Every structure is written in structure tokens, then in C-alpha cells.
Amino acid sequence: MNHWRxxxxxxxxxDFLLEHLEExxxxxxxxRALLFSPDTPLTGLKRHDDxxxxxQDGLRCGASAxxxxxxxxxxxxxxWDVFAAVWTWCLNSEPTAEDxxxxxxxxxxxxxxxxxxxxxxxDPQRLKQLLPxxxxxxxxxxxQAPLLFARCWHGLQDPAELAAWVESPEIAVRRSLARxxxxxxxxxxAAARWIEPLVxxxxxxxxxxxxxxxxxxxxxxxxxxCRDEMLAGxxxxxxxxxxxxxxxxxxxKPLVDLLTDPEHGAEAAHALGWLGFPxxxxxxxxALDEDDSEAEDSAPAQALTRIVGELPETESPEDPDAExxxxxxxxxxxxxxxxxxxxxxxxxxxxxxxxxVAEPTMEALWLDALxxxxxxxxxxxxxxxxxxxDPEMEPEVLPGV
Numbered sequence: 001m002n003h004w005r006x007x008x009x010x011x012x013x014x015d016f017l018l019e020h021l022e023e024x025x026x027x028x029x030x031x032r033a034l035l036f037s038p039d040t041p042l043t044g045l046k047r048h049d050d051x052x053x054x055x056q057d058g059l060r061c062g063a064s065a066x067x068x069x070x071x072x073x074x075x076x077x078x079x080w081d082v083f084a085a086v087w088t089w090c091l092n093s094e095p096t097a098e099d100x101x102x103x104x105x106x107x108x109x110x111x112x113x114x115x116x117x118x119x120x121x122x123d124p125q126r127l128k129q130l131l132p133x134x135x136x137x138x139x140x141x142x143x144q145a146p147l148l149f150a151r152c153w154h155g156l157q158d159p160a161e162l163a164a165w166v167e168s169p170e171i172a173v174r175r176s177l178a179r180x181x182x183x184x185x186x187x188x189x190a191a192a193r194w195i196e197p198l199v200x201x202x203x204x205x206x207x208x209x210x211x212x213x214x215x216x217x218x219x220x221x222x223x224x225x226c227r228d229e230m231l232a233g234x235x236x237x238x239x240x241x242x243x244x245x246x247x248x249x250x251x252x253k254p255l256v257d258l259l260t261d262p263e264h265g266a267e268a269a270h271a272l273g274w275l276g277f278p279x280x281x282x283x284x285x286x287a288l289d290e291d292d293s294e295a296e297d298s299a300p301a302q303a304l305t306r307i308v309g310e311l312p313e314t315e316s317p318e319d320p321d322a323e324x325x326x327x328x329x330x331x332x333x334x335x336x337x338x339x340x341x342x343x344x345x346x347x348x349x350x351x352x353x354x355x356x357v358a359e360p361t362m363e364a365l366w367l368d369a370l371x372x373x374x375x376x377x378x379x380x381x382x383x384x385x386x387x388x389x390d391p392e393m394e395p396e397v398l399p400g401v
Contacts, residue, residue, distance in 0.1 A: 020058040025080040032397045036385045041359035067093035079114040086118035113400025116146025124154035145172035152180030159186045182213025237267040244271030256283040266299035273303030276346035288328045309350030
């Protein structure tokens with residue numbers, strides 16, 4: 001590997017390439033979070049994408065060495081490092097289907113979603129060139145799942161082959177199909193036929209992905225199912241999440257009733273925050289624990305912030321001997337002054353949802369994409385925040401979801 005070493009004894013070329021690779025991984029973690037940022041507008045995301053392209057260009061300058069370095073990092077522990085390695089290998093070399101199949105079969109099965117993310121972010125023509133459609137059938141299931149994920153994202157998967165995947169014995173394959181059916185890869189009637197058994201899948205992860213696909217396809221029945229289950233006392237965190245994003249004003253009261261539930265109160269609070277109806281604000285304030293030092297980071301506080309924007313801090317009393325005002329009491333007084341009790345529109349961080357602003361945030365754009373089915377917004381509509389399909393939304397950002 002003498003082409004990696006500096007001729008003057010200085011830093012090796014490989015060191016610079018490794019820095020580019022590591023930055024690619026880090027920037028993509030950030031990018032996934034920025035897609036739903038309450039602070040970053042689309043112009044900010046585009047600037048971030050420019051930084052990603054700059055590191056891609058740096059790797060392209062040493063293409064053969066970059067591909068060799070990337071190939072050596074397929075076994076990395078961090079999934080985003082794996083993603084960056086696979087993506088770089090595909091962009092800077094000409095691996096045959098046999099080459100990458102051999103590499104994928106040797107990879108940790110838990111890291112295969114990172115492979116799917118790398119293939120998803122390839123140009124569709126590059127994906128077709130590297131992984132022709134006619135070489136899929138004999139691939140082992142751990143490889144089929146991420147490839148199905150990527151091909152469906154680009155609309156490259158033959159719809160006639162999809163029916164066979166519904167009954168795949170592999171959870172990862174069924175999960176990829178369940179997720180992809182919401183991307184409009186087949187007509188709505190066919191998608192509905194395949195989604196139905198997947199929603200009833202014995203694996204919760206598959207069922208959640210299928211349910212969200214039904215929601216993305218505009219199924220009122222899917223939302224009604226979530227509502228009926230909640231009202232029947234069969235409360236599920238993910239279905240509450242769906243109601244928060246796609247529910248209506250009539251869902252506020254039953255969600256408020258769940259705020260005191262020790263098991264589901266936090267997810268009910270988050271759902272109310274996503275719904276955005278100011279009528280829920282007093283109940284969310286009541287849900288704050290006055291004696292909890294972490295109250296400002298709690299689910300009710302996060303939901304309040306999502307509805308009304310930045311929350312006021314408690315002011316220190318002028319009299320040092322006076323009892324401090326508890327934060328929930330301070331919030332009640334503040335809300336009584338601000339609200340006239342007649343707000344009926346949905347809010348997002350202190351503004352009416354959909355209100356025209358010069359530069360809407362990525363969070364607002366994502367919610368708008370869910371509300372409006374336009375070709376321009378599909379790329380964002382189909383994305384989901386970190387931990388979206390988990391019972392509780394874990395903050396860890398993972399590839400291939």
C-alpha cells in the first residue's frame with residue numbers, strides 16, 4: 001500500500017482518505033437529524049449536502065485507494081461507518097455482483113441496513129449498473145432485504161416479484177417490503193392487498209412498518225384502526241404516534257385521558273404535541289411534575305414546546321425569603337395571559353400549521369409533506385425520524401430505516 005504513504009514522510013494519503021470517510025459517516029448522521037429539525041430550513045440542509053459532496057470529491061481524487069480503504073472497513077462496528085464504506089466502494093470502484101455479494105455475505109447481519117442505506121443513496125442508474133435486477137433471486141435473505149429496500153426506493157423492483165416477498169420466512173425481507181409499499185411502488189389496490197397481512201404480521205417491527213405504509217398511502221382505515229384500538233383500551237405506543245401525526249381534534253380528549261397512565265402517558269403527550277391543538281396545553285401543563293427536576297426535558301414539556309414554542313422560565317422572586325413559583329404554576333399564568341381559549345387551528349411551535357413563512361423549518365416541511373401529496377415533497381414524506389418504528393422513539397440515528 002505504498003501509494004498511501006507521503007513521499008516526504010508526512011501524513012499518508014490514507015490518513016486524508018480516512019478522514020473523508022469518517023466525516024462522511026458523521027455528516028450523514030447529522031443529515032438524518034436535520035431532515036426533521038425544528039431550527040434548520042431547506043437552505044441549511046442544502047449547505048450540509050454541499051459539505052457531503054466535498055468529502056465525496058476528496059475520496060474521488062484518490063478513487064482506487066479510497067475504494068481499497070473502504071473495502072477494509074466493511075466490518076466496522078458503527079453502522080454509519082459501514083454505510084460510508086459501502087457507499088464509497090460503490091462510487092469509486094467497479095465491483096461485480098459477485099464481488100459485493102461475497103463482501104455482503106461476510107458482513108454482520110445486523111449491519112445490513114447500513115448496506116441498504118448506501119444502495120438507496122446511489123444514483124438509480126449506478127445501482128442498476130452494479131446490481132442488475134436479474135441477479136437478485138439467488139441472493140441469501142440477509143442481502144435480499146437491503147437490496148429490496150434500495151430498489152423499491154428508486155422504483156426499480158419488478159412489481160410482479162413483490163407478492164413472493166410477503167410470505168418470506170425472513171423478518172428483514174418482510175420488513176423491507178412493508179416499509180417500501182408506502183412509497184407508491186405499485187398501485188394502491190395491490191399495495192393494500194399486500195399491506196393487510198403485513199399489518200397482522202407476528203413481528204411487531206414488520207406490522208408497524210406496514211401500518212405506516214398504509215398511512216402514507218392515505219388510508220383513513222389505518223388511522224381509524226389506531227383510534228379504535230386506543231378507545232378500546234388496547235393502547236400501543238406506535239399507534240399513538242400515528243394518531244399524533246395523522247389524527248384529528250377528536251383524538252385530543254382520549255389522549256389527554258392517557259396522560260396520567262404510567263405506561264403510556266409519555267407517548268400520549270408526544271402525540272398531543274404532534275397533533276398541535278392548543279386546547280391540550282392546560283392538560284399538558286397539569287401533567288408536569290412540580291417536584292421533578294427534569295420537568296423541562298419531560299415528554300409533556302417537549303409536547304408543549306412543539307405546540308406553543310419556547311416555554312418561559314420561572315422568574316426568581318424579588319424577595320429572597322419568598323417561596324419560588326413552581327414552573328407549572330408559572331406556565332399556567334403565562335398561558336392564561338396568552339390564550340383566549342378559542343384557538344381551533346393546529347399549531348407548530350407557536351405558529352399555525354401551514355402558515356406561510358420565508359424559510360419553513362425541515363420539521364414543518366416534513367409535516368406539510370405528510371399533509372400534502374405532491375411529487376416535490378415525496379422525497380421527504382417517505383423519511384422518518386430516529387426511532388420512529390421503535391415502541392419508544394429512541395434518539396439513536398440509524399441507517400436503513
